[in-house]
Amino acid sequence: MRDRATSVATSVAATAFAVAATLALVLGSAVAAGLTLAPAAGAAVWTVSSGAKVFPDTRPGAVHAIGLSAARNEYEAAQVALSGDARRRVTLSWDPSSDPLLPASADLFQVGYVRVRRSSTNAHARPGLYPDPLLPAAFGTPVTVKAGTTSFYVRLHVPLDATAGVYRGTLVIDDPGQGPGPTAVPVTLQVRDFGWDRVTLDTALPFSIKAVKASMRGALTVTPRLEAQLADVYSQFFADHDIDPTYLYPAPGVDPATGHILPLGSATRLSPYMGVRPVSPGTFSATALPLWDHEPWPRLDPAAVRGPLSTYLDELFDVYVANGWQDAGYVYVYDEPDRKAEHETETLARIVHEVSARHGFRAKVLSTDWPRPTASGGRAANRFLFDDVDIWCPSVYTFFDSQPELLRRREAGAETWWYTYARTDPTRYPTFLIDESLAEERCVPWLTWRWNASGFLYWGTTRWGDPVTGDGYRDPYTDTVSYASMAGWIANGEACLVYPGYEPSRGLTDPLAGPVSSLRLESLRDGIEDYEYLRLATTAGRLGAPAGYLIRDAARAVSASVCDYGYGACSTYVNVPRFSKDAGDYGAAREHLATLIERAQAGQGPVTVAGTVVSGPSAVPVAGATVTDGVVATTTAADGSFRLAGVLGDWHLTVRHPLFRTARVAGAGDLNDLQVACARDPRALLLAGFGSRAGFRVAGRGRSVLQGERITSGRRGVRLSLRSGAAATLSLPRRDLRRRRTLGLDVFSADGLDHRAPWFVRLSVGDRAGHTCARLFVLRPAGWTHLTLPLSGRGLNLRRLKTVRVEVTKGRHTLYADTLVAR
Numbered sequence: 001m002r003d004r005a006t007s008v009a010t011s012v013a014a015t016a017f018a019v020a021a022t023l024a025l026v027l028g029s030a031v032a033a034g035l036t037l038a039p040a041a042g043a044a045v046w047t048v049s050s051g052a053k054v055f056p057d058t059r060p061g062a063v064h065a066i067g068l069s070a071a072r073n074e075y076e077a078a079q080v081a082l083s084g085d086a087r088r089r090v091t092l093s094w095d096p097s098s099d100p101l102l103p104a105s106a107d108l109f110q111v112g113y114v115r116v117r118r119s120s121t122n123a124h125a126r127p128g129l130y131p132d133p134l135l136p137a138a139f140g141t142p143v144t145v146k147a148g149t150t151s152f153y154v155r156l157h158v159p160l161d162a163t164a165g166v167y168r169g170t171l172v173i174d175d176p177g178q179g180p181g182p183t184a185v186p187v188t189l190q191v192r193d194f195g196w197d198r199v200t201l202d203t204a205l206p207f208s209i210k211a212v213k214a215s216m217r218g219a220l221t222v223t224p225r226l227e228a229q230l231a232d233v234y235s236q237f238f239a240d241h242d243i244d245p246t247y248l249y250p251a252p253g254v255d256p257a258t259g260h261i262l263p264l265g266s267a268t269r270l271s272p273y274m275g276v277r278p279v280s281p282g283t284f285s286a287t288a289l290p291l292w293d294h295e296p297w298p299r300l301d302p303a304a305v306r307g308p309l310s311t312y313l314d315e316l317f318d319v320y321v322a323n324g325w326q327d328a329g330y331v332y333v334y335d336e337p338d339r340k341a342e343h344e345t346e347t348l349a350r351i352v353h354e355v356s357a358r359h360g361f362r363a364k365v366l367s368t369d370w371p372r373p374t375a376s377g378g379r380a381a382n383r384f385l386f387d388d389v390d391i392w393c394p395s396v397y398t399f400f401d402s403q404p405e406l407l408r409r410r411e412a413g414a415e416t417w418w419y420t421y422a423r424t425d426p427t428r429y430p431t432f433l434i435d436e437s438l439a440e441e442r443c444v445p446w447l448t449w450r451w452n453a454s455g456f457l458y459w460g461t462t463r464w465g466d467p468v469t470g471d472g473y474r475d476p477y478t479d480t481v482s483y484a485s486m487a488g489w490i491a492n493g494e495a496c497l498v499y500p501g502y503e504p505s506r507g508l509t510d511p512l513a514g515p516v517s518s519l520r521l522e523s524l525r526d527g528i529e530d531y532e533y534l535r536l537a538t539t540a541g542r543l544g545a546p547a548g549y550l551i552r553d554a555a556r557a558v559s560a561s562v563c564d565y566g567y568g569a570c571s572t573y574v575n576v577p578r579f580s581k582d583a584g585d586y587g588a589a590r591e592h593l594a595t596l597i598e599r600a601q602a603g604q605g606p607v608t609v610a611g612t613v614v615s616g617p618s619a620v621p622v623a624g625a626t627v628t629d630g631v632v633a634t635t636t637a638a639d640g641s642f643r644l645a646g647v648l649g650d651w652h653l654t655v656r657h658p659l660f661r662t663a664r665v666a667g668a669g670d671l672n673d674l675q676v677a678c679a680r681d682p683r684a685l686l687l688a689g690f691g692s693r694a695g696f697r698v699a700g701r702g703r704s705v706l707q708g709e710r711i712t713s714g715r716r717g718v719r720l721s722l723r724s725g726a727a728a729t730l731s732l733p734r735r736d737l738r739r740r741r742t743l744g745l746d747v748f749s750a751d752g753l754d755h756r757a758p759w760f761v762r763l764s765v766g767d768r769a770g771h772t773c774a775r776l777f778v779l780r781p782a783g784w785t786h787l788t789l790p791l792s793g794r795g796l797n798l799r800r801l802k803t804v805r806v807e808v809t810k811g812r813h814t815l816y817a818d819t820l821v822a823r
Contacts, residue, residue, distance in 0.1 A: 044084065045173050045183045050077035051438045051523060051583025053131050054111065054151040065186040066171070069594065070158045072195025074529050077155040077522065079111065080185060082145065084177035089142040091174040092152055095184070098169025101162065102187060109134035109153040110143050111519070112506065114480050116435050121489035122425050125435035132434050133477065133499045134517045135506060155522070156189060164193035194536060194597050199242040201445055201531045202286040202417070202455035205497070206246035207234050211462040214473040215500035219511040224250070226512070233514040241525050244284045254296035259308030261315045286455065288332040289316065289363070300333055302348040313355040321359050330364035330391055337369055342382055349388035362390070368419065368457065370394035370402045371409050386412070393417040393457050396429045400575050401756045403451065410452065417455035418448065422483065422491040428574045432458065434480055434493035438523040442586050443563055443579040445527035449534045450559045460495030462515070477503055497521045523583065530586060533593040534559060537600070547605035551596050554606040554632065554646030558592045561585070561631045565755060567780040569788065575755050592631050595648055609667070610643040611674030613655055622678055624712025624746055624784055624819065625657040635784055638711055658744045658786060658821045659684045659713060685740065687732060688820040689714040696806065696817065700726030710816035712746045712784065717818035720806060728806040730820070737798040740822040743789045745804070748816035749779035761815070762807040763787050771795040
């Protein structure tokens with residue numbers, strides 16, 4: 001299973017600041033205190049990242065120190081994993097020598113397991129026990145663990161007023177199954193010299209007070225006072241997680257006949273967390289007004305109740321204006337509106353805007369719809385809504401298709417949000433499923449930032465009812481299927497991001513407790529905090545041109561490393577950008593952003609390495625090589641030169657080219673004259689470099705011309721001008737390729753790409769008996785794409801290959817081809 005493989009491999013690596021000398025100080029104090037150091041191999045106590053999943057059968061790892069870095073007001077976590085053969089009582093505590101900031105800002109959770117009996121449809125995961133709920137624990141208090149592997153989640157919250165610097169401490173793990181004495185785990189925390197008093201990403205993730213009451217299962221009679229108390233506890237939890245919970249409880253009571261707010265349901269009882277975060281940190285910056293399709297009216301028809309609705313809004317806006325909440329609310333009534341609901345949205349929006357205008361502001365109206373100036377996706381145009389909808393919030397399936405029109409809506413003053421949810425093929429877009437990687441949740445804010453949205457909506461967090469109807473109570477600790485469609489597909493953990501705080505079987509005996517968090521929710525918060533890193537990096541502080549622009553460009557390059565459209569081979573094209581499924585990639589990108597922010601604060605541009613890539617004793621330039629530090633990347637020019645901006649202060653670069661062995665080089669700080677030597681790879685067989693008149697012949701409407709404008713090897717390449725239906729064919733030399741596994745061709749696309757309706761390149765190879773193999777590729781706009789074709793196919797004779805063909809699927813396009821290589 002993919003998730004298990006990546007989870008075991010992904011462990012907490014000490015960050016750059018946790019060098020050997022620093023650890024030596026901590027280890028020395030631990031030895032002096034008589035503690036046992038966890039061994040480096042085969043350890044029964046080890047550490048993994050917060051983004052990894054530790055399963056009951058996960059084998060011990062080798063890392064035995066925790067190295068974290070965080071901004072002020074940021075949460076950052078790691079896991080301590082343990083394995084043993086028997087049930088036992090384990091205690092985690094802080095050594096008294098630890099810097100006081102560490103124990104004062106740390107919370108401890110035991111990672112619980114839930115059993116997935118049927119994997120989510122098409123998630124390609126196995127049934128079994130999955131880590132997810134974070135059960136509250138306490139430092140210094142013994143916790144019972146079962147035989148096998150388990151983990152503890154150690155979360156630190158850096159105070160807003162913390163002093164920048166490195167803080168050191170030691171976690172002591174007292175496990176009777178691990179030998180004669182406690183085990184010491186060194187901890188270092190680097191507090192960055194920047195932070196935020198609030199997050200700026202608007203979110204809408206509702207909890208259901210009805211579901212919360214159902215989870216109590218009759219333990220208490222829920223009075224209005226207790227319901228308000230529960231709502232307050234859950235609101236506090238969401239505020240602590242930097243998440244806006246969509247709806248606020250309790251909603252004011254309303255006389256449906258007149259629209260007047262009833263005295264006992266006064267609007268002043270709205271959540272104390274309402275407010276604008278710059279004024280009141282810890283409050284919600286965006287929540288739906290208490291006006292839903294079923295409340296205060298059983299079924300809201302704005303035209304039918306126009307008078308009472310205007311009265312209700314008038315009294316509600318009195319409260320909002322008096323408390324300064326005008327920008328902290330929006331109207332969200334019709335979900336995924338059909339044609340009838342679109343027209344009701346228009347009527348409702350005009351009433352809302354008319355009434356709010358009398359109070360001196362424009363209340364926002366949110367619609368989970370996408371703007372359609374013309375018919376699109378089987379839906380009629382909805383241009384009539386363009387002046388009425390203030391927040392457009394399309395689904396993941398239409399958000400990326402609608403980018404040009406969403407840009408126009410933003411230019412007209414509207415906001416753009418988006419939302420995702422599990423459907424029949426969850427591997428192609430981010431989900432919140434238990435049996436998917438934790439990178440799924442973390443990538444959502446990255447996608448939000450990269451495609452210029454200011455908010456994200458998700459349809460639930462407490463779906464603890466029947467998987468089909470949502471009614472009643474389903475214990476999410478024992479039954480993970482939270483959604484099941486009438487067509488039979490299922491989703492584990494869909495709209496179920498938290499667990500009930502009342503669960504006696506897990507030792508949670510307080511019916512009025514707040515929710516239990518999950519690994520998935522914590523990963524989402526990590527992504528929300530990453531969004532702040534992106535924001536701080538791209539604003540570039542007080543820098544102007546050119547340093548500020550360089551910082552911003554580098555930040556965009558960092559974001560592209562974890563979420564971008566996938567260029568290269570494709571089977572079934574889906575118009576959703578590629579995003580990394582490895583949570584470690586987001587941590588690495590975040591470290592790059594931290595460096596950019598600190599450089600900006602110092603009045604400097606990004607760390608930049610420039611130089612040339614050459615080969616052989618004559619130092620022949622290598623064009624078209626990829627130079628990367630694992631996050632940011634660039635390609636060498638025709639003269640072998642490159643410039644890579646946004647690397648870490650201590651950088652490690654890798655240079656790759658289809659004809660050369662991979663080269664690696666390390667250094668520190670800015671460098672302008674780096675020379676990297678690459679040796680030819682004996683496994684790479686150059687079949688065509690296009691340095692002679694040999695080239696492609698074009699059959700049909702097109703041309704083939706030798707040129708020297710775009711090349712990756714030699715002095716010339718081939719420019720192909722192709723229309724759909726034309727084929728460019730290259731005759732292959734007689735070579736025995738039985739030891740080769742792939743055929744590669746470098747292609748530069750001179751044309752753009754409409755991701756809604758992309759065109760593809762078809763690369764194929766055929767033998768002298770007419771057997772072929774082929775593959776489709778999406779080309780990077782205005783850039784090089786290395787096309788790799790596996791040399792496999794029914795009956796394909798690798799001793800008698802005859803031709804390579806290049807075709808385009810539609811339209812007319814200009815391509816530059818170079819360096820045909822077999823490996």
